[in-house]
Amino acid sequence: MSFDYGSDSNKFNLPNPMRLENIFLLLCGSVLLIAGLLLLLMVKQAIAAETIYYKLAAVLLAVAMLGAGVSLLGWAMRQLRFFFGRGRPISLADDVPNGMQGKSPASDSLREVLRQQALVYQEPQGALSTLLHSIVPNLTFAPERIRNLALLHFKKGITLLLVLAALTLSLVGGKAHGPEWQHFADWIGVAFMGYVIWLLLAPVNNALGLSLRDAEQTLSPSRLVLMLVLAILGPVLLLKLAPKLPNVAWLDPFPQVFVLIVLALAVYGVFYLALLRNVKQPPNTVVSNKQDTWSINCHPGLALEEFAREMQNNWQESIPNRTYSRLEPHIDLNEKSGKFYAEALEETQPLPIDATAVSFASALASPRLQPLLLLDVIGASFILLATVFLTLSGMQILSVTASTFNANLLTYGAVFFALGMYAICSAHQLWQRFEFKSQLISIEMSGHYVTAQLDHGNVLKDSIKTNSHVVQIESMTFRLWLTELTSVTFQNGSQRYALSLAGNAERAEQLLRHFKKFAHDQAIILAPKAQADQQRHAVLGQFNQAAALPDASEVMAIPLGDGVLINTAVADAAPASKRPKFCSKCGSATLPEGLFCGECGEKIIEA
Numbered sequence: 247m248s249f250d251y252g253s254d255s256n257k258f259n260l261p262n263p264m265r266l267e268n269i270f271l272l273l274c275g276s277v278l279l280i281a282g283l284l285l286l287l288m289v290k291q292a293i294a295a296e297t298i299y300y301k302l303a304a305v306l307l308a309v310a311m312l313g314a315g316v317s318l319l320g321w322a323m324r325q326l327r328f329f330f331g332r333g334r335p336i337s338l339a340d341d342v343p344n345g346m347q348g349k350s351p352a353s354d355s356l357r358e359v360l361r362q363q364a365l366v367y368q369e370p371q372g373a374l375s376t377l378l379h380s381i382v383p384n385l386t387f388a389p390e391r392i393r394n395l396a397l398l399h400f401k402k403g404i405t406l407l408l409v410l411a412a413l414t415l416s417l418v419g420g421k422a423h424g425p426e427w428q429h430f431a432d433w434i435g436v437a438f439m440g441y442v443i444w445l446l447l448a449p450v451n452n453a454l455g456l457s458l459r460d461a462e463q464t465l466s467p468s469r470l471v472l473m474l475v476l477a478i479l480g481p482v483l484l485l486k487l488a489p490k491l492p493n494v495a496w497l498d499p500f501p502q503v504f505v506l507i508v509l510a511l512a513v514y515g516v517f518y519l520a521l522l523r524n525v526k527q528p529p530n531t532v533v534s535n536k537q538d539t540w541s542i543n544c545h546p547g548l549a550l551e552e553f554a555r556e557m558q559n560n561w562q563e564s565i566p567n568r569t570y571s572r573l574e575p576h577i578d579l580n581e582k583s584g585k586f587y588a589e590a591l592e593e594t595q596p597l598p599i600d601a602t603a604v605s606f607a608s609a610l611a612s613p614r615l616q617p618l619l620l621l622d623v624i625g626a627s628f629i630l631l632a633t634v635f636l637t638l639s640g641m642q643i644l645s646v647t648a649s650t651f652n653a654n655l656l657t658y659g660a661v662f663f664a665l666g667m668y669a670i671c672s673a674h675q676l677w678q679r680f681e682f683k684s685q686l687i688s689i690e691m692s693g694h695y696v697t698a699q700l701d702h703g704n705v706l707k708d709s710i711k712t713n714s715h716v717v718q719i720e721s722m723t724f725r726l727w728l729t730e731l732t733s734v735t736f737q738n739g740s741q742r743y744a745l746s747l748a749g750n751a752e753r754a755e756q757l758l759r760h761f762k763k764f765a766h767d768q769a770i771i772l773a774p775k776a777q778a779d780q781q782r783h784a785v786l787g788q789f790n791q792a793a794a795l796p797d798a799s800e801v802m803a804i805p806l807g808d809g810v811l812i813n814t815a816v817a818d819a820a821p822a823s824k825r826p827k828f829c830s831k832c833g834s835a836t837l838p839e840g841l842f843c844g845e846c847g848e849k850i851i852e853a
Contacts, residue, residue, distance in 0.1 A: 261603035262328040263678045266619060270626040270670065271325075274633075275318030281633050282311030285640040292644045304643040307656075311636055314663070318629075328738070332565065335596055335682060335735045335742045339570040349571035353591055356570060360688050360727040363533040365744055368393070374401055388525045389743035391736050395675065396521050403514045405445060410507045413438045435499030442506050443660070446668040498654045506661045513624060513665060517672040520617035524676065529746035533729040534754035540722045544768035546575045546691050549724075550588055552764045553689055556757065557592050562684075565595040571688070579697050579715050588691045596682035596733060596742075618673045625669030628662045635659035678737045681745065686731045687757075693722035724761070728754040 262268075285308040292301055339352030359365060367386050370379040378400045379385055385396055416434050550572075557567050571591035578584060602608060609615040636659035642652075696718045730748040735741065829836065829843035830851055836842075842849055 264325040271322035274629040278315030342569045353570035439503040532749040534749035536726040562595040567592040591688040594685045596684040621673035625666040628666030632663035690725040
């Protein structure tokens with residue numbers, strides 16, 4: 247099972263996808279190791295009985311079998327545990343660290359995918375690639391890794407057919423040169439056998455990092471031309487080199503080379519079927535897009551902060567979102583007006599779609615896994631058969647003389663071992679397929695702003711006045727894109743590919759209403775809100791009221807808080823001769839000594 251570090255959820259307890267492959271690897275590795283040890287013991291006894299140096303070839307064969315067995319066992323042991331922790335699967339673009347802002351070309355590509363509501367697929371290039379996409383039209387919509395593997399093995403299959411045709415042409419054309427042709431036919435068979443074995447095994451080592459360039463170079467035009475030239479001119483060239491070529495009849499490459507090519511084509515056909523089972527119908531590409539026009543009197547960065555808070559409220563399994571883009575709006579309060587732009591792009595933690603454990607029954611019931619299981623069965627059978635041939639070949643080396651040795655068993659062992667490794671390594675490339683679901687959300691704000699200063703409070707009457715810098719935004723454009731993203735990866739820690747997009751109009755509309763309400767509810771007047779501020783405001787009001795009374799005859803201690811007292815004179819009563827004055831314009835009462843109305847500013851006329 248896998249492990250998700252620091253999470254109480256079991257959604258990330260993905261079953262080990264290599265469970266069935268490990269069974270075959272352990273079986274083949276153990277049999278090879280045991281057979282290599284037995285052959286080594288037999289070599290020990292033979293060397294102790296008599297010193298025959300050519301029999302030391304059995305030592306090299308035993309060492310090769312031991313090395314192959316240990317390699318297969320090590321391969322299986324490295325896959326016994328499957329870890330899927332935080333940060334997996336990898337992000338679709340470079341992550342922006344928390345508290346920072348920025349973006350990357352990959353994030354721009356993702357935003358363009360949302361804006362266009364379409365996934366980007368690479369068009370086929372080259373004659374064979376175009377031919378393959380014509381045969382399998384839906385291959386265009388497959389992940390890049392599947393397309394590259396399909397192109398690589400399509401060219402590999404054509405190469406095998408060309409090799410078979412070239413070998414047949416060389417042998418048929420060479421018979422016209424007389425009986426001595428058999429000597430050169432052995433060399434042709436050995437050359438073609440070595441080339442096919444290299445063709446089967448060499449690209450597999452780089453399969454996990456396969457690129458389109460690797461697939462294109464598998465059967466380049468130069469290789470094709472060279473193969474045709476050698477098929478036609480090869481026999482003549484070999485005849486010219488006849489005196490310098492040693493006799494290789496002991497290798498006996500026929501019919502092994504034909505068995506190798508025919509069975510390689512059969513394994514290739516099964517693997518290509520497995521590839522096609524990973525090709526699906528054209529995907530959905532629906533994105534929910536909302537656009538609105540706002541006129542607000544607050545900094546647009548507040549809406550961006552609310553977006554971050556809302557995204558955190560919806561973290562999947564308490565795992566932070568992946569932030570691919572974040573650009574905060576730049577508002578210069580020293581300028582009267584200007585333009586601004588802001589954006590943000592986040593993806594929720596991708597959750598596995600299917601976490602079913604892989605077993606023989608489930609593999610047989612799954613159309614996608616059936617050819618993979620068949621490839622492992624074929625590969626294990628070929629490796630076990632190769633072990634038998636190699637062991638018998640080692641025993642033959644120990645029991646015959648050098649002049650009577652025939653490498654028929656040895657070549658069969660090499661052929662079946664190469665075929666078995668090709669089958670298992672090919673299936674290995676597709677066992678670790680995982681699909682994930684996540685939400686991809688992007689917002690964008692752009693428009694013009696005007697700055698101003700807002701003063702609040704009566705200049706003549708109020709003792710407490712405030713002022714604020716106000717950002718006024720008229721007809722700001724707010725855009726929101728939201729989609730349910732289905733993605734796939736073919737190895738833990740490898741590149742993740744987008745498969746399909748599904749809109750969620752209800753969620754998009756909910757987010758739009760939420761952000762719009764938040765922006766319109768922001769206050770523009772600065773006012774004390776803390777409880778201590780309110781207490782001190784009340785005390786200052788009493789102080790102002792007391793100070794406004796003339797001829798105070800008493801001193802009143804007003805508590806300011808924390809034991810602080812302010813002494814102020816308080817009059818018992820105002821003299822009767824000083825009555826309040828009233829404004830002739832608005833009728834408001836003013837202090838007896840006031841010269842102007844505190845409400846409308848009109849000059850007070852003495853009665």
